Amino acid sequence: MSSGLLAGKAAIITGGGTLFGEAVAKVLIADGAKVLIVEINAESGAAAAKNVGASFVQADITNDADIEKVIATALKELGKIDVLVNLACSYDDAGAATTRAQWMNTLNVNVASSALLGEAVRPHMKKQGGGSIINLTSISSSVAQIGRWAYPVSKAAIVQLTRNMAMDYAPDKIRVNAVSPGWTWSAIMNMLSKGDRKKTDRVAAPFHLTGRVGDPEEVANVISFLASDRASVVTGADWAADGGYSAMGPEQAVPAIPLLEA
Numbered sequence: 001m002s003s004g005l006l007a008g009k010a011a012i013i014t015g016g017g018t019l020f021g022e023a024v025a026k027v028l029i030a031d032g033a034k035v036l037i038v039e040i041n042a043e044s045g046a047a048a049a050k051n052v053g054a055s056f057v058q059a060d061i062t063n064d065a066d067i068e069k070v071i072a073t074a075l076k077e078l079g080k081i082d083v084l085v086n087l088a089c090s091y092d093d094a095g096a097a098t099t100r101a102q103w104m105n106t107l108n109v110n111v112a113s114s115a116l117l118g119e120a121v122r123p124h125m126k127k128q129g130g131g132s133i134i135n136l137t138s139i140s141s142s143v144a145q146i147g148r149w150a151y152p153v154s155k156a157a158i159v160q161l162t163r164n165m166a167m168d169y170a171p172d173k174i175r176v177n178a179v180s181p182g183w184t185w186s187a188i189m190n191m192l193s194k195g196d197r198k199k200t201d202r203v204a205a206p207f208h209l210t211g212r213v214g215d216p217e218e219v220a221n222v223i224s225f226l227a228s229d230r231a232s233v234v235t236g237a238d239w240a241a242d243g244g245y246s247a248m249g250p251e252q253a254v255p256a257i258p259l260l261e262a
């Protein structure tokens with residue numbers, strides 16, 4: 001049964017063809033929204049849309065003509081646009097060895113495309129009296145991780161982009177927020193752990209206060225709240241949905257002072 005939180009709302013979710021994006025679509029639909037999944041991979045996007053009861057458009061968000069196609073499809077299939085979730089991403093990153101082409105690609109998918117999609121939905125949200133944009137960032141936006149440069153830099157840029165968008169869209173009554181997940185059960189975790197959730201939780205435990213990775217549905221609940229009118233006072237913010245990862249310092253969740261006495 002729908003919670004009604006997003007009753008009557010129409011939402012676009014980019015990157016909806018992945019495990020994480022599909023879970024976000026599922027939760028937004030359960031909360032009452034109509035959803036359009038945008039995905040470069042026609043097969044995974046269509047399958048996800050079918051699984052959750054969303055509409056689907058195959059599109060590359062780095063292509064301006066495809067962005068126009070996304071807007072036209074949203075208006076045709078959903079009738080309007082209240083919510084945009086910028087979830088699609090590129091993990092293309094070789095650390096210090098990242099090539100110019102990789103830099104441009106990662107920043108293009110993660111940062112520029114989020115901004116340009118925001119601009120594309122803006123007039124439609126403005127016309128109907130407002131809207132909500134949610135940009136996916138990451139714990140990687142604020143810490144150094146070995147061998148990773150382009151992806152964390154792109155996620156840090158998204159935190160700043162969120163503030164810039166929130167500032168300029170406020171007169172149009174469009175709220176813009178970021179959501180920053182910690183390790184979340186997703187396609188990449190599934191692949192790296194060979195589907196071993198218990199092992200994934202074990203590895204994540206020392207640096208998440210919850211002692212496990214998050215479920216994508218848990219992050220989706222935060223996205224759904226920010227998309228809803230209940231979050232009417234929230235804009236320009238970066239919401240941690242990270243199981244306490246960012247609350248922890250280098251001492252982690254173990255008593256360090258007794259080590260002095262040992």
Ligand SMILES: NC(=O)c1ccc[n+]([C@@H]2O[C@H](COP(=O)([O-])OP(=O)(O)OC[C@H]3O[C@@H](n4cnc5c(N)ncnc54)[C@H](O)[C@@H]3O)[C@@H](O)[C@H]2O)c1
Pocket residue numbers: 014015016017018019020021038039040041044059060061062086087088089090091109136137138139180181182183184185186187188189
């Ligand atoms: N997985 C995690 O633990 C985690 C942690 C923190 C933040 N995040 C963020 O959550 C989001 C989802 O992460 P994920 O791990 O599920 O990623 P993923 O790589 O599994 O999914 C990204 C999706 O975006 C699509 N995509 C890529 N380029 C595209 C393009 N040009 N046009 C349209 N679609 C495109 C891909 O095909 C894919 O389906 C990302 O923004 C990521 O930064 C994930």
